Amino acid sequence: MSEHEHHEHYPHEHGHHPQAPSDVEARALALESLLIEKGILTSEQVDEIIRTFEQDIGPMLGARVVARAWVDPDFRKRLIEDANAAVGELGLSTTNLARLSVVANEPGVHNMIVCTLCSCYPWMVLGLPPTWYKSPPYRSRAVREPRVVLEEFGVNIPEDVEIRVWDSSSDLRYMVLPERPSGTEAMAEAELAELVTRDSMIGVGLPRVPAARS
Amino acid sequence: MSAARPATSLDGNLALPRKNGELVFEAPWEGRAFGMALALTDGGPLVWNDFRQQLVEQIRTEPDHRYYEQWLAAFEALVTDSGLLTREQLARRAAEYRSMERDEVF
Amino acid sequence: MAIQPDIDSVVVNGVHDMGGMHGFGPIVIETDEPVFHAQWEGKVRAIFSGTVGRYYNLDEFRHVIERMEPTAYLEAVYYERWLHAVETLLDEKGVLASGSAPAPQAPPKRPSNFPAPKFKAGDRARARNLHPEGHIRLPRYVRGKSGVVTSVKGPFLLPDANAHGNHDVWEYVYPVRFAARELWGADASARDSVSVDLWESYLEAVR
Numbered sequence: 460m461s462e463h464e465h466h467e468h469y470p471h472e473h474g475h476h477p478q479a480p481s482d483v484e485a486r487a488l489a490l491e492s493l494l495i496e497k498g499i500l501t502s503e504q505v506d507e508i509i510r511t512f513e514q515d516i517g518p519m520l521g522a523r524v525v526a527r528a529w530v531d532p533d534f535r536k537r538l539i540e541d542a543n544a545a546v547g548e549l550g551l552s553t554t555n556l557a558r559l560s561v562v563a564n565e566p567g568v569h570n571m572i573v574c575t576l577c578s579c580y581p582w583m584v585l586g587l588p589p590t591w592y593k594s595p596p597y598r599s600r601a602v603r604e605p606r607v608v609l610e611e612f613g614v615n616i617p618e619d620v621e622i623r624v625w626d627s628s629s630d631l632r633y634m635v636l637p638e639r640p641s642g643t644e645a646m647a648e649a650e651l652a653e654l655v656t657r658d659s660m661i662g663v664g665l666p667r668v669p670a671a672r673s
Numbered sequence: 674m675s676a677a678r679p680a681t682s683l684d685g686n687l688a689l690p691r692k693n694g695e696l697v698f699e700a701p702w703e704g705r706a707f708g709m710a711l712a713l714t715d716g717g718p719l720v721w722n723d724f725r726q727q728l729v730e731q732i733r734t735e736p737d738h739r740y741y742e743q744w745l746a747a748f749e750a751l752v753t754d755s756g757l758l759t760r761e762q763l764a765r766r767a768a769e770y771r772s773m774e775r776d777e778v779f
Numbered sequence: 780m781a782i783q784p785d786i787d788s789v790v791v792n793g794v795h796d797m798g799g800m801h802g803f804g805p806i807v808i809e810t811d812e813p814v815f816h817a818q819w820e821g822k823v824r825a826i827f828s829g830t831v832g833r834y835y836n837l838d839e840f841r842h843v844i845e846r847m848e849p850t851a852y853l854e855a856v857y858y859e860r861w862l863h864a865v866e867t868l869l870d871e872k873g874v875l876a877s878g879s880a881p882a883p884q885a886p887p888k889r890p891s892n893f894p895a896p897k898f899k900a901g902d903r904a905r906a907r908n909l910h911p912e913g914h915i916r917l918p919r920y921v922r923g924k925s926g927v928v929t930s931v932k933g934p935f936l937l938p939d940a941n942a943h944g945n946h947d948v949w950e951y952v953y954p955v956r957f958a959a960r961e962l963w964g965a966d967a968s969a970r971d972s973v974s975v976d977l978w979e980s981y982l983e984a985v986r
Contacts, residue, residue, distance in 0.1 A: 479773050480702075483742055487702035489766035490749065491709060491779050493758050499718065502779045505708035508715075558932070560954075575798030575918055577841055578857075593857050595803040602920065602973045603799040603963055611806055622971040626798060628916045629952045629976035630935045685826070 521584040521634060522655035523549060524561075525666075526648045529639040538636070539563055546584065557583060562625060563636040564662075569616050570635045571609070571662030573601035574627040581632035585657055592661065602626060612663040635662040643669055687728060690740050703741040705779055710748045719751055727751050792910060792919060794849040799920040799963070823862045835868040838942035842914035843867045887946045893934060896951040896979070902928045903985040904955055906977060914942035917981045921973075925985050926957035929974065937978055950979040 480488060494500040524546055528535040538545040542559035559581055562570040574580065575598045580588035591597050600608050605622045609615070616622060625633045637659040643651060646669065658664025683689055689707075690697045698704040714721040727747035735743060752758050769775040797803075831837060843864040844852070852860065898904055906921040916938045933952040940948035956974045959967040 480770050482767075482771070483745060484700070484702045485767040485770040486749065486763070487706050487709075487745055488770045488775075488778065489763050490745075490752065490758075491705055492775070492777065493762055493766055494709065494713075494752075497757070499757060500709065500712055504712040505705055505779065508708040508711045509704050560932075575920075576796060576916060577844070589809070590857065591806050591808050594806065595797055595800075595853065596806040599797040599800040599803050600806070605971060606968070608806065612808075619970075622968070623956070624971070624973045625954075626918065626973060626975045628918060629932070629978070631932060631952070631954075631976055685823075 518585050518655075518657035518660065519652070520551060520586075521581070521657070521660045522652040523551075524584060524634075525636055525655045525660065526652035528561075528636055529643075529651055530648050535563070535636070542634070551584075557581070557632045558630055559584065560631045560633050561636050562623070562633060564638045566638075567619070568621050568623060569662065570633075571601060571605055571622060571624045572627065572633045572635060573598060573624060575599070575602055576626075576628055579627040579632060581634045581660075583632075584634055585660055589657075609663060612658065614663065614665060635660050637666050640666050640668050683725070683728075686732060687725070699739075699741070701778075703744075706741055706745045706748060710744065710751075713752075718757065719755060723755075724748065724751050793845040794852055795845045796919050798918045823858045823865065826865055827861055830865060830869065835872060836941055836946070838914060838936070838938040839868060840864050841938070842942040845914065887936060887941075889934060889949060893949070896931045896953075898928045898931070898951075898953055898979070898982065898984070900928055900930050904928055904953070904977075904982040905985050906955070906975075906981055907983055909981065911939065913939065915939050915981075917977060918975060920962055921955075921957055921975050921977075924957050924961050926955040926961065926975075928953045929956050930954055932976070935978070937980065939978075939980075952976050952978050953982065955982070 491500070491502065491505070495502060524538065527549060528538050534545060534548070537548075538561050542561045545561075546559065564570055572580075573592075578588060578593040578598075580592060582588065597608070602624050605624050606616060609622075627633055637655065639651070640654060643654070650669075654667040654669065656664050656666060659666045696707075698707070710724055713719045714724050724747060727750045728744060731738070731743040731747045731750075735746070738746070749760075749763065753760050753763070766775070827840075831840060841864075844860045847855070847860065847863060851863075855863070903925055904927075905925045906917060906923065908923045909915060909917055910922075931951055931953060934949040935952050936946065937948040937950050940946070954974045954976050956972045959971040959973065960969060962973060
């Protein structure tokens with residue numbers, strides 16, 4: 460990485476008079492500056508770890524998969540046929556990956572995931588499930604009145620769109636591939652990934668819409 | 674990315690703080706402490722399991738400290754126990770930062 | 780295939796099988812919720828991670844939770860159910876007793892020569908009206924209902940057997956799509972559907 464920005468970013472800094480660091484901040488700074496001086500570490504290494512890790516666990520894994528499917532139609536096809544293999548192509552570890560099944564939203568079809576019997580969830584690509592997903596109200600109502608549930612999440616699905624609810628009763632873990640929002644044709648894959656929310660990959664939300672561009 | 678693998682062994686009360694599955698740092702220094710520990714234990718001069726043991730110990734002896742304070746203390750212990758730095762060096766350097774003689778940040 | 784349920788596990792149609800039930804109230808969404816609400820929850824999950832697949836399997840774990848007394852199940856905070864299950868299983872398997880613990884189980888291996896699937900995509904099939912004592916992953920709301928097989932998956936271990944000490948039974952699993960009206964009556968949407976993954980022994984052909 461040749462270009463790298465380092466900037467002051469004390470959380471309590473205002474104006475031209477930054478405050479002294481707290482004890483813990485000073486200790487962390489001491490560690491890093493000494494380790495760098497001794498040639499044991501570079502600040503770029505630390506940056507890289509933070510960046511990679513934040514992208515490796517949690518909903519960002521799923522978001523990367525979705526963004527790739529949006530820009531690459533052949534990948535999208537492979538993802539729907541064999542999700543584990545496709546996800547492995549992105550360099551994501553598949554050793555602990557349960558059998559994943561990706562169901563695609565398309566014009567006229569909206570998918571939604573639930574586990575009525577317990578709380579099965581594609582946690583390897585989405586992180587740990589939120590409490591509401593594991594709760595009796597969601598588990599009981601998602602299969603019976605999905606449209607009402609979606610309204611409560613702020614999602615309105617037109618009557619002429621089919622809602623498919625997937626009850627994860629077996630070893631398969633389901634994930635929704637949301638539709639790509641319009642107005643994103645010029646966006647790069649990494650930017651697209653930031654539009655993908657966890658809720659849109661469960662089917663109780665839609666991807667973010669990019670800010671209007673002039 | 675091999676850095677992800679050791680960190681997945683942090684489970685239960687060792688687990689990294691998250692919101693909706695994503696990592697949370699309350700302040701930039703927490704991210705630096707996190708990154709330093711992983712950088713030096715991932716094929717570096719320190720051993721991940723040794724760090725993990727230190728973290729377990731810090732959580733046990735200082736249960737009221739916030740997570741990344743425990744993490745930082747564990748990393749300090751590991752770095753000094755392994756002879757990479759001394760406690761005196763760290764104390765002196767931290768004092769320089771607190772008195773603002775030194776102000777470079779990362 | 781005769782499955783012997785555990786002596787204590789006479790649970791038929793437990794309260795855990797919630798699809799389509801009424802009366803649980805609104806969905807409560809906590810924005811930016813932490814992964815664990817309290818330290819003990821994380822500890823329970825850690826103990827689970829360290830013991831599942833070694834001293835007990837996931838199907839046994841689920842079934843212990845299903846055997847909970849209904850009010851206890853509903854009133855428990857989510858991870859309390861896990862705690863109950865882990866404690867119960869480690870106790871039942873003799874891991875907690877003083878003295879020797881059983882050797883950890885090796886994961887079962889899928890058999891190599893396996894018969895062809897009974898159903899294929901596009902077939903109509905009906906979920907059988909099974910109400911066993913013991914563990915089953917056939918939700919009540921589809922029993923006796925007909926739908927369309929959309930694909931063939933697996934074979935996977937049959938949970939009914941795996942939860943009760945028989946780790947050799949593998950079956951194909953079929954995602955079956957049921958029309959909303961088939962499940963919930965004429966007032967339901969004419970367009971929507973629910974797909975449920977069903978093991979082969981849960982299904983019968985529809986002529």
